[in-house]
Amino acid sequence: MNDDQPPSQIRHAPLAGVIGMPIAHSRSPRLHGHWLARYNLPGHYVPLPVQPEHLAEVLRILPRAGFVGVNVTIPHKEAVLTLADTVTDRAALIGAANTLIFRPDGKIHADNTDGYGFIANLRQAAPDWQPDTAPAAVIGAGGAARAVVASLLETGVRELRIANRTRLRAEQIKAEFGARVVVYEWAQVGNMLEGAATVVNATSLGMEGKQPLRVPLDALLPGALVTDLVYTPLMTPFLVEAQARGCRVVDGLGMLLHQAAPGFERWFGHRPEVDDETRRIVLG
The missing domain is CATH 3.40.50.720 (NAD(P)-binding Rossmann-like Domain)
Structure with missing residues (x-):
């Protein structure tokens, strides 16, 4: 990319991540990083340690920082339902969300793919x-x-x-x-x-x-x-x-892998395959 391009002509790679506390143990960054590399897609997926008292503020800021969505894990899966603008029927029924999509208009869409x-x-x-x-x-x-x-x-x-x-x-x-x-x-x-x-x-x-x-x-x-x-x-x-x-x-590893696929597709535009190689990469 030419650093001299006007800002309006620079397309930023989409950002996504996983929000939780603690989060260092999460295998999601390794999983999504593998899929991004496998399909040669622009984008980044990062761990985001967030304390409960900062959750609402962080969710307001992330879309402005180039994030297209996040996964949500303990202890935030219930709290995000009250912060989302739209909630799928299955997330409402389960009473928790694990996948958030940040729409271009800034609204937050919550789903549960578990x-x-x-x-x-x-x-x-x-x-x-x-x-x-x-x-x-x-x-x-x-x-x-x-x-x-x-x-x-x-x-x-x-x-x-x-x-x-x-x-x-x-x-x-x-x-x-x-x-x-x-x-x-x-x-x-x-x-x-x-x-x-x-x-x-x-x-x-x-x-x-x-x-x-x-x-x-x-x-x-x-x-x-x-x-x-x-x-x-x-x-x-x-x-x-x-x-x-x-x-x-x-x-139970396959559940972790398969629940991640719908979010990855929404954020990065490609439906990933869950196969033996994916399992090996995530197991490290």
Whole structure:
């Protein structure tokens, strides 16, 4: 680019990033940087550590600084809904947003692609998966679980069982998502798995540095699809035991990769492919 060009003739490369606190651990910059390089696209994707008290101010400034959008992670995924100008139905239903698009007129559009990423990961790893043939069981009732519940019900699951250490959060999900949701006591998680064709750990239990997920898996159906949203480690003890019991297992990394694709396409104009190379790059 010629530095002597008039400002009106200089086209700035689009900027995007991920907002959270803390954010240094995020794999999103590595993922989006890989896609930008792979498709030879102009643009940059950066980590943005933002304290909750500064969130509103930062979101007002970013579009003026050349940003076309951001991903949003903990602890801001709920707060951004109140700051956005438009919110998709699925983000409103889930009660959180993970993808913001800054429009040319300065307005902020909020979306949630976690559920899309969850289902896309399962369909890529298990193309013959049929979620509507038997109940699904979801362990946990936090923000990630809400996205999982919404997406599973959308695929046609007729009965969705859910248990959470704090029962009230599971009851809130049932109240919002309807009669197909059946709440189990935390002490009955093992029973909840009986006859389930799809089983999901949507808690952080089992993650490196966290408490283990202590759930009896005796009732798991051989051949059931078992997945864990945790991806550090990739093969959690939960998945290792499920696999030993004859289940098909899917790690949580693919959800991270697939949920990122819609935002990347909106910001940089190209739909990226999630493949083995992408997994290797993100794992580093």
